Amino acid sequence: MNGASYGGKRGVHAIYPGSFDPLTFGHVDVIERAAHIFDHVLVAVVVNPQKREPLFSLDERKRLIEESMRHLDNVDVADFRGLLAHYVKVKQIDVIVKGLRVVSDFESEMSTALMNRSLSNVDTVFLPSDPRYSFLSSSLVKEVFFLGGEIDQYVPLPVLRTLHEKRDLLA
Numbered sequence: 001m002n003g004a005s006y007g008g009k010r011g012v013h014a015i016y017p018g019s020f021d022p023l024t025f026g027h028v029d030v031i032e033r034a035a036h037i038f039d040h041v042l043v044a045v046v047v048n049p050q051k052r053e054p055l056f057s058l059d060e061r062k063r064l065i066e067e068s069m070r071h072l073d074n075v076d077v078a079d080f081r082g083l084l085a086h087y088v089k090v091k092q093i094d095v096i097v098k099g100l101r102v103v104s105d106f107e108s109e110m111s112t113a114l115m116n117r118s119l120s121n122v123d124t125v126f127l128p129s130d131p132r133y134s135f136l137s138s139s140l141v142k143e144v145f146f147l148g149g150e151i152d153q154y155v156p157l158p159v160l161r162t163l164h165e166k167r168d169l170l171a
């Protein structure tokens with residue numbers, strides 16, 4: 001029996017999975033809103049997604065989320081490998097949270113949500129991205145930064161500092 005149906009005592013536990021390479025204000029906005037709706041939010045950083053090598057190590061990605069989300073006491077950070085559907089069962093998660101920025105997000109997220117529900121019986125709730133961040137992605141932020149653009153308004157301070165450190169190391 002999961003938390004939500006256990007007399008409501010455990011509360012509703014949500015998971016917000018992602019690569020977070022790195023965390024942006026778009027992610028922060030979704031986490032803050034999810035933390036307002038649900039009793040607990042687990043921000044879960046994926047290990048070895050079928051993507052190219054991340055810029056930030058797993059430990060860096062987790063630390064940057066922890067440092068940036070300290071103001072919320074019902075948010076925790078963890079990592080997972082393998083299927084999200086398996087992880088949500090192990091962690092007794094009640095709901096998966098995803099942010100939706102643009103229509104193209106919806107197309108891919110819809111089939112992922114249905115597959116996750118089919119595998120785990122856990123539903124996905126979509127939070128529409130704040131229009132201020134609807135164009136924002138970790139990849140765009142990295143590209144703009146390394147090409148010399150200003151990104152202060154797109155990422156939390158710990159992320160900005162670590163990006164500067166990385167660029168200094170490369171220089």
Ligand code: PNS
Nearest residue numbers: 017018019020046082083084085112115
């Ligand atoms: O931030 P991202 O890269 O868009 O996040 C994608 C993520 C981590 C949520 C997605 O790749 C995922 O859930 N990966 C775990 C592997 C898995 O469960 N794959 C099957 C999805 S139906």
